[in-house]
Amino acid sequence: MDTLKISNLSVEVKNKKILDDFNLEIKSGEIHAIMGPNGTGKSTLTKVIMGDSSYKVLNGKIEFNGARLNSLSVDERARLGIFLGLQMPLEIEGVTNADFLRTALHEKEGNDFKLFPFIKRMDKYIEKLNMNPEMIHRGVNQGFSGGERKKNEVLQMYLLEPKMVLLDEIDSGLDVDSLKIVGENVMEYYKEKNPGILVITHYQRLLNYIKPTHVHIMKDGKIIKSGGEELVHYIEENGYEKMEKNKISGSCIVKEISNRE
16 A cells, blocks of 8 residues: 655745644545645645755655655656646646657656557547647647646646646636546546545535545644545535634534535
8 A cells, every 4th residue: 555644744935834743644545635725835735745846844754655755856756656736737848748758658667668558548548638639749738728738737647657646726727627527537547546646726626526535624834624525515615714713623514514404
């Protein structure tokens, strides 16, 4: 079983503490959704897990399958099987999507890489994601819409087959149709490969497709409440302020929702 474990993690950027004694453990077969107001450190968490050098780890540790990640580079973490679907995927001019994906997969598989099976799989997933086949021959994300960029992230996930998937607001910028396609394909990958998944989102709409096994509410750089899907519905109806103001427990939320139904 693959396990990502974050222990007592504190992180700062530009002398401002963003994560404060943060703890979380994600195992294969689990989908953890983290929600919370803007500026609470949700996106910071995914970037720090992946090794973004803009952030300074003050203390604590990040481990994947027992290996400590703190000192590893981004590519070393990726080679271990960790994947980050970006909130704002970058545009890379002069490198085609096909070349980018082929190079990444060749780095992963080494001598086991075979070009024809790669092309066959890539074409299969492009069709599943309802992407224009011509996009694979354009520069990475060059001229792509927000929805096309997010589908491209899911295409990378499919081909690289990570063990731990981090999705940072993969729903931002998506229309209704693209949201459904992205959400359903993430769930299909989950059912097929059984990875651990961490989803960062503001909205319930993504979680209508990507069904979390665990839900966490984050504020001021740490998790203040954990539970199941009942937390998602409660936040959607009441917002974060009421939860914090009234110090509502998970059991109270379930009871309140049941009474309304």
